Amino acid sequence: ETGVTQSPTHLIKTRGQQVTLRCSSQSGHNTVSWYQQALGQGPQFIFQYYREEENGRGNFPPRFSGLQFPNYSSELNVNALELDDSALYLCASSLEGGGTGANVLTFGAGSRLTVL
Amino acid sequence: GQNIDQPTEMTATEGAIVQINCTYQTSGFNGLFWYQQHAGEAPTFLSYNVLDGLEEKGRFSSFLSRSKGYSYLLLKELQMKDSASYLCAASDSNYQLIWGAGTKLIIKP
Numbered sequence: 001e002t003g004v005t006q007s008p009t010h011l012i013k014t015r016g017q018q019v020t021l022r023c024s025s026q027s028g029h030n031t032v033s034w035y036q037q038a039l040g041q042g043p044q045f046i047f048q049y050y051r052e053e054e055n056g057r058g059n060f061p062p063r064f065s066g067l068q069f070p071n072y073s074s075e076l077n078v079n080a081l082e083l084d085d086s087a088l089y090l091c092a093s094s095l096e097g098g099g100t101g102a103n104v105l106t107f108g109a110g111s112r113l114t115v116l
Numbered sequence: 117g118q119n120i121d122q123p124t125e126m127t128a129t130e131g132a133i134v135q136i137n138c139t140y141q142t143s144g145f146n147g148l149f150w151y152q153q154h155a156g157e158a159p160t161f162l163s164y165n166v167l168d169g170l171e172e173k174g175r176f177s178s179f180l181s182r183s184k185g186y187s188y189l190l191l192k193e194l195q196m197k198d199s200a201s202y203l204c205a206a207s208d209s210n211y212q213l214i215w216g217a218g219t220k221l222i223i224k225p
Contacts, residue, residue: 004158042120042203042215043159056212090158100147100166103207107158 002027004108006091012114013081021076021111023091031055031102032074034066035090037110043090048102049074078113086115118142120216122204127222128194136189136202136219144209148180148187151203153218159203162189191221199223 005024013019025032031050035043045058049068063079072093078085089112092105119141128134140148147166151159165171165180165187177190189202201218208214 040217042205042217043213044215045212048212056210058212099211100164100207102211103147103149103205103213104161104164105151105159105213107160109158 004091004093004106006089006108006111008111009109010112010114012116014116015081015083017081017115018077018079019081019113021078021089021091021113023074023076023093023108025072025074025091025093026106029093029095029106030072031094031096032068032072033092033094033102033105034074034076035092036060036085037088037090039087046076050096081115083115086113088112118206118208118214120204120206120214122202122216122219124217125220125222127224128191130194130196130223130225132194133190133192134194134221136191136204136221138187138189138204138216140185140187140204140206140214140216142206142208142214145182146207146209146211148178149205149207149213150178150187150189151205153201153203155200162202194223196223196225 033048034046047057088110092107096102122138149164150162153159163178204216205213
């Protein structure tokens with residue numbers, strides 16, 4: 001069984017630019033969640049997608065948007081990048097769209113974004 | 117508000133036992149989760165508790181007291197590879213995980 005894969009692993013952008021991060025979920029998982037993790041902090045929930053629909057959103061502005069595709073892969077888009085967006089972006093997949101099983105997450109290795 | 121508190125850093129000796137505490141306040145509660153994160157890597161799932169009591173899984177055990185909003189992760193027979201950050205996360209009424217900042221565990225020979 002394949003795990004969660006994310007791309008790119010590292011990228012550097014300048015303030016005001018836009019970025020797209022990609023995630024392939026673990027085989028058999030239909031739910032994808034995105035997290036932002038600043039250095040030395042725990043992950044902050046951005047949003048979750050279940051069967052191509054947004055299924056919950058954290059306290060992030062609308063310039064953070066996402067998509068889930070029929071094969072359950074997902075994208076995170078961030079517009080008008082700000083310096084504070086520099087962080088590790090983690091994608092995690094799980095089996096269910098809700099319930100305890102949705103919190104048993106398999107994480108990808110992350111995409112480290114630096115905004116200059 | 118919703119909040120998770122756990123110590124920032126702990127140090128322990130190889131072969132010993134260490135207990136990492138976590139207190140939580142959430143809007144509703146649907147379980148307490150522990151994840152391990154090695155430096156530069158993604159978090160990996162360790163355990164979860166929904167009911168009060170102790171869950172044992174090999175060298176790792178996790179305890180929950182819902183009335184006290186308290187959990188701990190117990191690591192026995194510590195090995196050098198256990199050096200990592202341990203993240204406590206509580207699931208709220210919407211089954212969204214609220215994460216602590218993590219406890220960095222340093223194992224010394």
